[in-house]
Amino acid sequence: MTEKSFAQKVLAWYEQHGRKHLPWQQDITPYKVWVSEIMLQQTQVSTVINYFSRFMEALPTIKSLAEAPQDEVLHLWTGLGYYTRARNLQKTAQIIQHEYQGNFPNTLEALIKLPGVGRSTAGAILSLSMNQRAAILDGNVKRVLCRYFAIEGYPGDAKVSNKLWQLAEDLTPYERVNHYTQAMMDIGATVCTRSKPVCLICPVQTDCQARKYASITDYPHPKPKKELPKKQTVMPLFKCQNSVLLYQRPNIGLWAGLWSLPELGSYDEIEKYAQQQGLQMIKLKPLEKLIHTFSHFQLTIEPYLIEVIPAINEIAESKKIWYNLIEPQRLGLAAPVKKLLTKVI
DNA sequence: AAGGCGGGGCT
DNA sequence: AGCCCAGCCTT
Structure with missing residues (x-):
């Protein structure tokens, strides 16, 4: 049979x-x-x-x-x-x-x-x-x-x-x-x-x-997740003693109202940015890249730890803060920023 | 909250 | 050809 x-x-x-x-x-x-x-x-x-x-x-x-x-x-x-x-x-x-x-x-x-x-x-x-x-x-x-x-x-x-x-x-x-x-x-x-x-x-x-x-x-294999659009940004952590420079995002859009690091298009913009802010760069160290996934895109963050000396006559701005890593102010941080800050204490 | 469903319509 | 959508339901 x-x-x-x-x-x-x-x-x-x-x-x-x-x-x-x-x-x-x-x-x-x-x-x-x-x-x-x-x-x-x-x-x-x-x-x-x-x-x-x-x-x-x-x-x-x-x-x-x-x-x-x-x-x-x-x-x-x-x-x-x-x-x-x-x-x-x-x-x-x-x-x-x-x-x-x-x-x-x-x-x-x-x-x-x-x-x-x-x-x-x-x-x-x-x-x-x-x-x-x-x-x-x-x-x-x-x-x-x-x-x-x-x-x-x-x-x-x-x-x-x-x-x-x-x-x-x-x-x-x-x-x-x-x-x-x-x-x-x-x-x-x-x-x-x-x-x-x-x-x-x-x-x-x-x-x-x-x-x-x-x-x-x-089986059957699931529908492949669409590859998310990829974006890149450079985030400098300007550090002076125990504080890092943060700025507050606008109240609309991504991370609305949260405090974040400066977002720059490329490494070359760091120096220019520091100059504008009256920061004298002492030491620069690249940190490990960080990938942060949003619902609609993926952000690769290229962080740099930069020791600086601020200008004597630095202008205070409401959207700008020196965030004390030892005694942190109570404010909202963008998730990947929070993560980065823990690495530089 | 996300993903499956069979075909149609758009790029 | 490949992608997205419809509207409800299950997981």
Whole structure:
């Protein structure tokens, strides 16, 4: 006896555990599958059940949907979100009504052209309602495949997505595609869940690569964090005895109202700045660079510790202070500034 | 508080 | 092609 194929295992699982009593699985039609798929794109099954039933009661046919007032369609959609989908739903119903004599097209190419129907939804309609061999790749299936094959990379990335589609199509059986498709979605939704997957009851656990390496929840890889824009600044710590020169930031913008070190564009500006402030530089020592991450950018701080002698007739300014490191004044400091100050005591 | 979801629309 | 968005829900 030869080893069962992936699809055979999935189909065997479907017999026992697959969902067969959902409202859109009764007296299956392309219309029901389509409406349910659009709803399921954004909402979980338990919620969709009620919306779906109400929707079908009010608009039981493509024709009724095509001819309904838009307000009626949106009313039935209220609470589901993504309202352009409700509008697309009606647009597509009108196209089917007028250009396809009320019958769903039965090819991938034609289905994909319908507004709101992409490759995955088209695959679902073909396989679930027409038992045509077509693959789907919704979030559930993506997760199952990413884990089973330990797919590296973010599934939203085009290269990774192409790979997943290829695998999804290769695995799709020639018989009982409808059951296979339903089973894949069910496994993703009930077994191979995002967190706490129940591998022990999974029909394909033995060959699952992610499970093999005990790294199930490492897959699918998360969306890579966008690299934050990088900015640089030079911060001189002008030090005289136990005090460092700080200045107060304006009341708007970054670090509003907090006290900070001077922020200079480059090392070359230090001397000029010191001169302006009437500071005589005695000794200069570069400190270790400091990276500070904001929500929207990353700031690399190049600090320099500079011993200075202030001018005799130094002018006091309200926005300027000699901050005593031994007996610190009580005032607000920008976080990285606070950190820098602890290093020079 | 962040991230996922399938497709559309913009660059 | 790659990026961002929608609106609600889960984690």
